[in-house]
Amino acid sequence: MKGRTSGVVLVVALLACWEASVRLGIVTSTNWPPFTAVLAAAWHGLADGELVTVIGSSLYRMLCGYLIGSALGIGIGLAIALSRPVRLTLEPAIELVRPVPITAIIPVLIFIFGLDDPLKIVCVAVATFFPVVINTIAGTGAVDPIYLDVCRTFGIPRATTIGRVVIPAALPFILAGMRTSLAVALVVTVIAEMLAGQQGVGYYLISMQYALRAADMYGSIVVLTLTAYLLNRLFVWWEGRLIFWSRTRELEPSA
Amino acid sequence: MTRAGLMGRVPGALFVVAVLAAVEAASRTGFFNSAAVPPPSVVAGAFAGIVTSGAVVKPLLQTLGLLFAGYAIGCTCALVLGILMGSFRRVYDLFEPLTELLRPIPKPALLPALMLFLGLGATMKVTIVALAAFFPVLINAVQGTRSVDPTMIDTGRTFGYGTAAILGRIVLPAAAPYYLAGMRVSLAIALVVIVVAEMLTANGGVGATLIDMQHEFQVRATYGWLTVLAVTGFSLNVLFRWIERRLTFWSPSV
Numbered sequence: 001m002k003g004r005t006s007g008v009v010l011v012v013a014l015l016a017c018w019e020a021s022v023r024l025g026i027v028t029s030t031n032w033p034p035f036t037a038v039l040a041a042a043w044h045g046l047a048d049g050e051l052v053t054v055i056g057s058s059l060y061r062m063l064c065g066y067l068i069g070s071a072l073g074i075g076i077g078l079a080i081a082l083s084r085p086v087r088l089t090l091e092p093a094i095e096l097v098r099p100v101p102i103t104a105i106i107p108v109l110i111f112i113f114g115l116d117d118p119l120k121i122v123c124v125a126v127a128t129f130f131p132v133v134i135n136t137i138a139g140t141g142a143v144d145p146i147y148l149d150v151c152r153t154f155g156i157p158r159a160t161t162i163g164r165v166v167i168p169a170a171l172p173f174i175l176a177g178m179r180t181s182l183a184v185a186l187v188v189t190v191i192a193e194m195l196a197g198q199q200g201v202g203y204y205l206i207s208m209q210y211a212l213r214a215a216d217m218y219g220s221i222v223v224l225t226l227t228a229y230l231l232n233r234l235f236v237w238w239e240g241r242l243i244f245w246s247r248t249r250e251l252e253p254s255a
Numbered sequence: 256m257t258r259a260g261l262m263g264r265v266p267g268a269l270f271v272v273a274v275l276a277a278v279e280a281a282s283r284t285g286f287f288n289s290a291a292v293p294p295p296s297v298v299a300g301a302f303a304g305i306v307t308s309g310a311v312v313k314p315l316l317q318t319l320g321l322l323f324a325g326y327a328i329g330c331t332c333a334l335v336l337g338i339l340m341g342s343f344r345r346v347y348d349l350f351e352p353l354t355e356l357l358r359p360i361p362k363p364a365l366l367p368a369l370m371l372f373l374g375l376g377a378t379m380k381v382t383i384v385a386l387a388a389f390f391p392v393l394i395n396a397v398q399g400t401r402s403v404d405p406t407m408i409d410t411g412r413t414f415g416y417g418t419a420a421i422l423g424r425i426v427l428p429a430a431a432p433y434y435l436a437g438m439r440v441s442l443a444i445a446l447v448v449i450v451v452a453e454m455l456t457a458n459g460g461v462g463a464t465l466i467d468m469q470h471e472f473q474v475r476a477t478y479g480w481l482t483v484l485a486v487t488g489f490s491l492n493v494l495f496r497w498i499e500r501r502l503t504f505w506s507p508s509v
Contacts, residue, residue, distance in 0.1 A: 006345070007352035014353070031371040085266065092267030093274070099443065099492040103462070104484035107469035107477050111291040129494040187361045191451050194363070194465070203363075206455075209367035221364050228360040 041219030051204075051223050058200035059227070061117055062189040065124025069185070070178055073129045077136025077174075082162065094133060102127045102188055106195055115197040120189060126187040128181040132174065139173025140166060163221040172246040175239045182235055186228050280485045290294025301479030311483055318460040321377055321448045321485075329445070330438055337396020338426070342373050346399070352391060362387040363451055375456040387448040388441035392434070394454060399433025400426060434505040435499045442495055446488055461487070 015035050021027045022034040033041075034230030080087045080094075106123060113119040132165035143166055151161040193202025199226055275295045281287040282294040305311050324335045340347040366383055373379035403426050427434075454464025460482055468477040 003344070003348045003356065004352055006349045006488045010349055011352050011356060088263055088266040089270045090267075092264070093271050098272065098490070099488040100481075100485040101443070101450050101488050102418075103447050103454065104465060104481050104488075107454075107465050108481050110469055110478070111474055181360075183359075187363055190361050191363050191447075194366070195451070195454055205364055205367045209371060212371075214368075217367055221360065221368070224364055225360045228361055232359065 029075040030212055031214050033218065037215045038195030038218040041215040042103050042222045043218050043219075045216065046223065051201075051220055054204045054220070055223060055227055057187050058186075058193060058202070061120045061200065062124055062185050064117075065121040065189070066128050066182065066185045068121065069125035070132050070181065071130025072125070073132025073177070074136050074174060075179075078140060078162075078167070080133075081137045081140030081170075082166070083090065091137075095131075098130050098134075102194075103191060106192060110196055116199070119196055120200070122193045123192045124185045124188050127184050131180040131184065134175040135173045135177025135180075136170065139177075142173065143169040160232060172243050175243060179232070179235050179239065182231055183228065186224075190224070290474055293478060297475055298478040298482060301392050301475040302482040305476075305479045305483060314434075314459060314461045314464045315483065315487070318449055318453065318462065321380045321460070321506065322384060322445055324377075325381040325449070326388050326442065327443045328394050329385035329388030330441065332385070333392035333441075334396050334434060335439075337393045337398050338422070338430075340393075341397045341400025341430075342422075343428070354390070358390050358394075363448060366452060366455055370456065377459045379456070380452045380460075383452050384445045384449050388445045391440040391444065392437040395433045395437025395440075396430075399430035402433065403429045432503045435503060439492075439499065442491060443488070446484075446491065450484065 018035045020030060024137065042051070076090065080090055102123065106119075109119055109122055109127055147165050147169060148161065151165055156164075188201065190202040190205070193200035194206050195202075197203060201220060204220055205217055208214075208220065278287070278292065279294045279359035282289045282292050284459060338351065340350055345427040362383065365386065368384055369379045373382060407425050407429060408421055411425050416424065449460070450462035450465075454466040457463050457467065461480060465477060465484065468480055
């Protein structure tokens with residue numbers, strides 16, 4: 001915390017410049033509301049419940065897709081990591097599909113799933129899947145062979161070894177993948193809502209842009225960013241409780 | 256490649272072929288609605304048509320041009336700032352709160368705002384790509400620069416290296432695997448973002464073409480253009496990994 005003074009001063013100074021640029025008439029544009037008006041719009045949106053509803057509906061779709069994608073990622077990742085035939089069969093297909101930009105798949109998914117909830121849930125599930133599956137494979141592969149040898153020496157059944165040794169040892173990796181995916185999931189939800197349908201914060205942003213309600217648009221970006229930040233903090237907290245023994249505690253998600 | 260290595264590829268290839276064959280059969284027999292999921296052979300034909308007719312050239316060049324312009328700007332800014340933040344405590348303290356504030360913004364949410372300010376053309380797209388590419392590289396540049404062994408820097412100093420030599424001959428090579436890992440993540444994000452920016456602006460490029468085809472319910476063409484982007488994404492990834500291996504051949508990947 002110490003030594004951050006200069007940085008906080010910089011942030012405050014930039015916001016003050018923003019505010020002053022409008023109040024003093026240096027910039028006069030309907031696209032450039034003063035910072036305080038943006039905060040006021042965010043506050044009103046939250047207080048009258050409009051933004052809460054909009055972001056809540058986005059979060060609902062996001063979480064559905066996120067849970068499906070994470071479950072598939074962990075399941076398939078474990079299968080690949082634990083069985084050589086499964087790895088040889090599935091891994092090339094995953095490596096083939098993974099670099100395809102998720103946004104490119106959306107138009108095709110519209111043909112299959114329409115414009116509403118199923119489309120967005122599938123998009124999020126697909127985007128969530130890849131970081132989780134990759135990290136699950138890496139984490140399971142990184143389990144210290146000595147642990148496995150010890151299990152074998154003591155004649156512990158394979159299922160027990162997997163459940164009590166392999167999965168806990170891989171958990172920090174799996175959770176790191178899920179943390180990356182969480183940020184990706186929110187981004188993909190917003191993108192899918194911008195491109196299709198009439199729900200959620202993505203659609204709200206676009207409609208505020210068309211309506212030239214700049215303050216409301218920035219206000220919803222502020223609230224959305226706050227949501228992303230809180231989701232990440234919540235996940236980090238949960239992660240810390242779940243893998244309290246793990247020493248690698250690093251903050252590095254990005255979207 | 257060894258014989259065993261080749262044999263190891265057989266199940267993977269068979270699986271991909273089997274999935275394509277199953278989709279082909281399901282679509283031909285009407286198990287899948289072929290208006291939503293055309294047979295892969297038809298998609299391959301559409302893709303071949305797009306490529307051989309030359310229709311692919313203009314949109315793809317536009318998309319790649321904007322992608323690389325934005326990516327280069329974003330990576331350069333992030334590397335410069337990240338190396339400074341990683342090297343000097345004061346620079347870190349000055350910019351850390353600002354970056355922590357801006358980093359969680361879902362970047363595509365800024366698209367509507369940027370469209371108001373910068374219009375629907377190249378400037379807006381280059382800006383959003385640069386913004387999206389910036390943060391992963393910045394985080395890795397800070398961490399990578401900090402991870403350089405101080406002994407190496409001290410040794411350089413003992414042998415009379417100046418700041419420029421320490422930076423160019425010790426820090427940059429030692430931290431390169433981190434920088435490149437960040438840039439690889441950013442490249443994937445940049446492609447996602449340029450496509451969505453093009454889709455929202457209908458102003459040329461592969462993304463715009465793709466969404467046009469979808470709006471016109473040209474199912475085969477939509478799948479064909481998706482294949483164009485899939486091949487692009489795959490090739491960019493392979494190309495980057497090749498460059499990464501050549502530049503940091505001594506490093507087991509980070």
